[in-house]
Amino acid sequence: MLEPRVWDIFCKVIDNFGDIGVCWRLAADLASRGHQVRLWVDDASALRWMAPSGCDGVRVLPWDQAPDLAAAGLQEQPCDVMIEAFGCDIAPEFIAVCARRHLAVGQKPVWINLEYLSAEGYVERCHAMPSPVQAGPAAGWIKWFYYPGFTAQTGGLLREPGLPARQAGFDRAAWLAAQGIDWGGEKLVSLFCYEPPALAALLARWAQHGLQGQPLRLLLAAGRAQTAVKAALNDEKCLQPIYNVHGLLSISYLELLPQNQFDHLLWACDLNFVRGEDSVVRALWAGKPFVWQIYPQHDAAHVAKLQAFLDMLQAPPSLRRFHEVWNALDGELPTADLPAWSRCALAARQRQQQQDDLATQLVRFVAHNERQTP
Known part of the structure; x- marks a missing residue:
């Protein structure tokens, strides 16, 4: 060395x-x-x-x-x-x-x-x-x-020494409490995105059905993700009653997080939405189901890059299709299959750790x- x-x-x-x-x-x-x-x-x-x-x-x-x-x-x-x-x-x-x-x-x-x-x-x-x-x-x-x-x-x-040990010692409940999040056991989803066209439809689905039929708390990253969600809901009070008639969706608006705390956010959640290059690698190391919004390019060069990434990930059909729609290709978002997506994420992480x-x-x-x- x-x-x-x-x-x-x-x-x-x-x-x-x-x-x-x-x-x-x-x-x-x-x-x-x-x-x-x-x-x-x-x-x-x-x-x-x-x-x-x-x-x-x-x-x-x-x-x-x-x-x-x-x-x-x-x-x-x-x-x-x-x-x-x-x-x-x-x-x-x-x-x-x-x-x-x-x-x-x-x-x-x-x-x-x-x-x-x-x-x-x-x-x-x-x-x-x-x-x-x-x-x-x-x-x-x-x-x-x-x-x-x-x-x-x-x-x-990029994978710093000791990262798996750090994650193994992570206490989700303690971290959520430190963020001021009153967690009641509902499904946790992080959202770090640009302005995906499918965002409003996804919020409406969560408000009506939750995630896998369970209540969902959305942990919303600061910046463009928060602006996009507020625009989709069309209300600065964060949530219109019509979107949440069943009480299945709640939203926690986060402050800007240091890099190590962003790792903790990904570790805490059952499903992560990430964007760009740095956060997709951190989502991969988290070993949780994730959806990546790739940075869009005007000449659509990002489409081939996305497909190559999904091939590497060995993404099941539902995860591949979700990525395609989330990245502004035509169609409707499929139902999230968290068990299949989780198996995919864990297998991909294991391959990369070798x-x-x-x-x-x-x-x-x-x-x-x-x-x-x-």
């Missing part, structure tokens, strides 16, 4: 917190293994609630028009690995400093472009492919394209390519 190294991770926040969420988890995971990480980000505001306690070994630095490399200590503590997350292009001033150091002492960092997560076939073909740098102060260096993924031929998934996690594989990849790079 690689002895402790200095990693510089570059992240640009596009929207919806997914980019910074993945980069923070990776930075904190590496730091927990003894590495030093500088996380350069153009908008770190989400970390105030996402990681309010910070993390020993991770330093968050502003990535603006003129990054202050001297204040960051780059000369005193040069990087061994630099990661541009999701093709964000590392600051040219940073690369110039690394190039000057290479000329002076003959040491250059391992340069990695960390790509988006997908279960599509191209991931295996493109993972760990080298791309020679053609111009600039780092001309002749190699940039490596690194793909997270779900198979042994990819870079794996593979090394993303940080472990990255460390090994760096060790190999550090030796290969003069």
Whole structure:
């Protein structure tokens, strides 16, 4: 294994917190293994609630028009690995400093472009492919394209050490009480979504029938999910009486949750609705039935990505169809089959746990390519 190294991770926040969420988890995971990480980000505001306690070994630095490399200590503590997350292009001033150091002492960092997560076939073909740098102060260096993924031929998934033990010690009732949720044993469903067209129909179904005929409490994530539900119910009082004539649906509106508390939310629920890249991985590790709303793309490229994910999941027909309708493909939502969906989730988690996690594989990849790079 690689002895402790200095990693510089570059992240640009596009929207919806997914980019910074993945980069923070990776930075904190590496730091927990003894590495030093500088996380350069153009908008770190989400970390105030996402990681309010910070993390020993991770330093968050502003990535603006003129990054202050001297204040960051780059000369005193040069990087061994630099990661541009999701093709964000590392600051040219940073690369110039690394190039000057290479000329002076003959040491250059391992340069990695960390790509988006997908279960599509191209991931295996493109993972760990080298791309020679053609111009600039780092001309002749190699940039490596690194793909997270779900198979042994990819870079794996973020899974920090000790996660299963943390979940095994989780006390659902205590956590719900700490959130101020008066739980009476009803089914618990988390909802973290964009604005799915099927949302109103699903709320109406729950209000009329509950979940598997039992009362349901919806634990609603802050932000767009809450706005979407309020719009669907068309009432800022959270629930119109017409939607709840049988008393089968109640809603708890949550505050913004730190990442570890979001894990707890997923562990507490009987069914989870998640969105984007970071939360779908956490739902997978939770081992509970889940439905994923993939980020929609204008050219419908997300449809093939969704189908590849469902193939990987070995989703039963009802779960596949639910995903398709939830992601705005035509049709009506099928009835949730929680026993079948649960078996699917547990089997998928078990398969993924047989593979090394993303940080472990990255460390090994760096060790190999550090030796290969003069």
